[in-house]
């Protein structure tokens with residue numbers, strides 16, 4: 001799946017730190033040792049890293065992409081299986097111990113799809129005449145050689161939409177997120193009994209039918225507005241990179257923020273004999289039928305809407321006046337799927353470690369697509385393959401990693417992170433014992449490096465990209481990301497921080513690709529890496545995401561593919577061979593402090609907003625400013641949020657910062673004494689491996705026990721976007737004050753265990769000398 005645009009996910013918040021910046025890519029001579037390495041092992045490691053960075057070839061990536069995206073390869077298709085077999089053969093050829101692990105998962109494919117506009121005389125549908133029938137199809141484009149593979153293409157649809165056949169008036173709900181419904185209520189318009197039409201954007205797509213159903217809608221259409229995804233952005237395909245009139249964004253609408261993976265087997269692997277829920281009982285399938293449509297189809301439907309003209313921010317870029325509705329005519333929406341189980345194929349390829357085989361460094365990218373999927377996911381997968389070839393070349397020289405390296409190509413990511421989730425659930429016990437880090441990529445493009453992930457790896461990934469060269473500017477990837485962060489900063493504080501903080505901040509992981517189960521279910525420190533920001537995109541999840549599009553409009557010479565391969569290969573080998581695992585805690589503690597500050601601000605802001613609104617209601621502001629000819633509904637007074645005791649979090653954040661400093665000090669001393677070779681260093685590694693696990697709570701988050709991580713989770717009403725310290729933050733957002741205060745205690749307790757672990761690791765490091 002992967003977000004449409006990644007655009008600089010390095011986050012930014014005010015912080016005053018130390019300055020120590022490299023300019024350009026440093027030479028390897030006379031440098032301080034790599035973090036986690038002794039002076040001697042660091043010299044060997046730098047030599048290996050240079051070798052592996054020299055291997056990835058843009059020409060190979062181009063030919064892999066041509067092969068892997070030659071035909072549609074969605075879950076259950078013939079080419080999906082052929083790709084899995086081809087990938088497994090490649091990994092074997094490179095010298096990996098390779099196998100395919102298979103599961104049987106629910107994957108609905110459409111049997112009937114219909115959207116019509118009906119002119120009706122009475123209430124009965126028999127009295128209706130069809131005014132317009134939506135096309136629901138993406139046309140073949142003569143320039144684009146794979147757009148004509150119709151017999152193998154999945155039709156345009158949203159997987160895990162409930163079956164349904166409804167006829168109702170249409171209501172426009174903007175992006176279809178909760179605040180849009182508050183606005184709609186003020187306009188005096190309700191979606192109760194209606195079909196909601198929402199535009200893509202500002203939330204993960206599955207949130208739109210969920211919120212529509214919660215407000216009483218009986219159906220949901222999701223369309224791509226040219227303002228966000230179409231001609232307003234640039235020339236449309238095939239002349240340009242952007243979404244054409246009939247282009248449609250497919251995608252899953254399963255409620256993944258409850259649990260991702262196979263909708264019938266939450267928490268366990270979808271093996272043949274697994275106990276399965278009935279389809280009708282799975283809580284993640286939508287409550288109402290949903291279909292995605294193009295702006296070509298949406299135009300006629302939106303043109304029929306009556307009712308109030310929508311606020312300025314709600315207006316898209318179609319040549320019509322945007323009304324909220326309801327529509328004059330009725331819309332007929334019909335959706336029916338084949339609800340069969342399909343086999344999926346995860347390719348798992350290992351290089352056993354020499355020395356520490358029980359510590360695993362895991363790297364993955366998915367291989368399934370909605371259609372041909374050259375960008376999503378093949379652009380990331382071809383980089384991964386070239387990294388694997390690089391490790392193969394090192395193996396030929398007699399090199400073995402210290403730790404075990406596992407390369408994975410996941411199936412069934414698109415319908416809901418299914419391949420990776422089932423594999424993680426299958427191997428959860430082993431993973432909890434052995435996994436050190438999971439590194440993910442998905443789509444890749446031209447531009448700036450972006451990273452999201454565990455903040456205990458923030459320093460590590462900053463260090464890695466200081467050693468990678470940007471193919472366009474020849475600056476280091478790190479330097480370019482820093483300068484971009486200054487250029488695109490939201491304000492003076494962010495600019496200041498980008499200039500002065502030693503490490504660029506990385507964003508938190510929510511959802512949207514295969515790191516989910518690793519990080520949020522088992523508690524494995526994870527990173528998601530990629531380049532983006534310079535190439536336009538308008539083919540996401542359409543038949544036009546193919547080799548022709550990618551080689552005309554994205555990373556056409558695959559130099560950013562090479563940069564991604566160099567980045568990930570460096571990260572993998574540096575983790576695999578480290579003397580002391582390169583986790584670092586001062587960045588983590590600093591990040592936690594900003595999260596706690598955000599929670600307090602959120603509460604304060606809620607209090608102030610409510611107080612102000614209540615005041616305005618009392619003094620008659622709404623009555624006085626209503627236009628009597630265009631009536632709106634006044635908001636109701638609300639109780640102001642109570643004060644909440646954040647002290648347990650305030651205290652633990654200080655404890656964490658102290659523990660992190662103690663660890664840093666002990667590390668620096670051990671490093672200066674070059675003491676990492678001692679056998680007792682292994683006790684420290686075992687503790688460090690546990691550091692992310694310690695951030696999980698076996699009971700899981702309130703109402704969604706599959707999600708165990710107390711710091712990172714996808715938002716229940718945002719989907720992709722991370723909610724940090726989610727149990728507290730979401731309780732505040734939903735105004736569950738008592739629960740928020742309880743969850744402050746739960747999160748603080750989890751963080752206390754983390755602080756204790758860091759202190760223990762620091763003590764063990766000090767004991768080395």
Ligand SMILES: [Zn+2]
Nearest residue numbers: 001002377442
């Ligand atoms: Zn993807």
